[in-house]
Amino acid sequence: MFKLSEIKELIELLDQTSSVHELEIESEGMKLAIRKPDRSEAAEAHVVPAAPFPYPFTPAPQPPAPQQIVGQAPPSPAAPQQETVSAPAEGTLHKIVSPMVGTFYTAASPDLPSFVSVGDRVTEKSTVCIIEAMKLMNELEAEVRGEIVSVLVENGQLVEYGQPLFLVKPES
Numbered sequence: 001m002f003k004l005s006e007i008k009e010l011i012e013l014l015d016q017t018s019s020v021h022e023l024e025i026e027s028e029g030m031k032l033a034i035r036k037p038d039r040s041e042a043a044e045a046h047v048v049p050a051a052p053f054p055y056p057f058t059p060a061p062q063p064p065a066p067q068q069i070v071g072q073a074p075p076s077p078a079a080p081q082q083e084t085v086s087a088p089a090e091g092t093l094h095k096i097v098s099p100m101v102g103t104f105y106t107a108a109s110p111d112l113p114s115f116v117s118v119g120d121r122v123t124e125k126s127t128v129c130i131i132e133a134m135k136l137m138n139e140l141e142a143e144v145r146g147e148i149v150s151v152l153v154e155n156g157q158l159v160e161y162g163q164p165l166f167l168v169k170p171e172s
Helices: 004-016
Strands: 022-027 030-035 044-049 094-097 102-105 127-133 136-141 146-151 164-170
Touching: 004 030, 004 136, 127 164
Parallel strands: none
Antiparallel strands: 022 030, 030 044, 094 164, 102 127, 127 136, 146 164
């Protein structure tokens, strides 16, 4: 499995050279193709599994509905319920997203503490979780300096490519 840091390094190297415009690497049943974009198109990096995923997809469980406070009128069933967060508006927060499909783990093993929790400060190189894909454990780094405001997924939950995992309030 290609590590995210290795893919980023290859993209940077390709971007810095003017003589190479495309790179394809195949290793351990995985193929990585990186093509330098024309000015009108976006950069592409694809990791394609050699065989289809053998397990059916099961959507993540939905969080339970918030408890009703005694003396408060029940919410209207037609009105969507909004979660109130005491943190800054979501637009000012940095989302750490999953770089691949896999299983999200908060710690390196069940008997160890979580890499990060709400309120923890992280740096660009801080490991925040592990994504297991095809029996390979991939450490995910924060890539931003700041404070963890929210953990958006449960330990052991299946996550999708691009799915937000954490919200971080970046340092100014």
